[in-house]
Amino acid sequence: MPATPHVRELTTDDLDAAWDLGRLAFGNTSERAASTRIVVPGMTRWGAFDDAGRLVGKAVDLHHDQWWSGQAVSAADVAGVAVAPEARGRGVARALLTALLRGARERGAAVSALYPTVAAPYRACGWETAGVLRTVDLPTAVLPRHRPDPRFAVRAGTVADLPAVAALYERVTRHRNGLLTRRGELFDAPDPALPGDGLTLVEVGGELVAYASWQRGRGYGADSVLTVDEALAVTAEAARELVGVLASWASVAPTLRLCPLDGDAVSTCLPSESAREHERDLWMHRPVDVARAVGARGWPAHVRGFVDFSLADPLAEWNTGTWRLAVADGAAEMVRVAGDADLRLDVRGFALLYTGAASARSVAQAGLLHAAGVAPDALDLLGAGGPAQVLDYF
Secondary structure (H helix, E strand, C coil): CCCCCEEEECCHHHHHHHHHHHHHHHCCCCCCCHHHHCCCCCEEEEEEECCCCCEEEEEEEEEEEEEECCEEEEEEEEEEEEECHHHCCCCHHHHHHHHHHHHHHHCCCCEEEECCCCCHHHHCCCCEEEEEEEEEEEEHHHCCCCCCCCCCEEEECCHHHHHHHHHHHHHHHCCCEEEECCCCHHHCCCCCCCCCCEEEEEEECCEEEEEEEEECCCCCCCCCEEEEEEEEECCHHHHHHHHHHHHCCCCCCCEEEECCCCCCCCHHHCCHHHCEEEEEEEEEEEECCHHHHHHHCCCCCCCCEEEEEEEECCCCHHHCEEEEEEEECCEEEEEECCCCCCEEEEHHHHHHHHCCCCCHHHHHHCCCEEECCCCCHHHHHHHCCCCCCCCCCC
16 A cells, blocks of 8 residues: 555546445445446546555545525535555545545535544544434324315326425425435436335325325335335425325334424424434535635525634645634625634534534534634524534435
8 A cells, every 4th residue: 555545536447446345345235236337427436546556445426415594505425435444544535535525626516414334534534423314213003194184185196296396395495404405417317217116295276285205115014114205395284184194004004214304394293202213324514615615505684793713624725724704694705814813613613513513612612612712602603594404315
């Protein structure tokens, strides 16, 4: 191994080696997907090579956009990070992620999210834990059942309904923070297909107001599970109608499995006290370009203020320096200012504040913010708009 691995974008000639490395790292026994053999628009694959030209590490930059208070913010979401066993602990992942961040900034990305198998290496590179994608199990029999409301039409969806489903997803998610827009090349399927085994639609006067996509699973005994990939609604009444349809599966699928969206119309209809956690996937966040991350997102119109702080970002030197954050009239900007500031923030602390995962005082207690004799509360401006959440696993 060289002292510093050679990192570059992968070509089609490297994809077989990348597949083998991923299979080894993640224990993949499934059939190889066609997408792993070709260049995929909306995705940049990075590889680290030793002096002999052997691939010893890989990472993927997914060209996503994330919703932040009504604005789509360009993201470099990271997936498929793998390092050969004999190359681990030698700086391969750090070199890969450094190159990925630089390339992502050059193409215009502002923020980055990822799901870690272990958090420590990503913390060392500036990502910090910002939330959890929760999958919960509910006894189907405890879901509330109501007499069907004659105002609503409930029917099975078809491929022709997918644009309306995408539009409803956007209505629910665009005012939130962190959720994928599901726009762009990675989501432009040439031959769209229904997700899972079924799609249930709730309509009023021909307008879609709720939907659920689901997988039936196997059997109809005590261990049968109905997996709801997504259930969203734009009104409380539509959510109740949708939940009532899901409750009708109780006789053949005693367990309902889903990922709730905190505080939305559907989750507020569910008997959460009966939920049991089935799975939890930790996700992490960091800025790619702090000025872009602040300027591109939406901000609450009622929030106003400014704060000066110094930021340290060892992997992305373009973020390091002293900045002034100014928020007013639903917009914000970060501009460089001269000198040092009393508030000194680590990039991981920036991630916690930006995603609303912690307050400035909590970030200070975690050692990621140092205040030279001043209260740190002004940095809570960075988290205005509420906590971030994700629904997509990548």
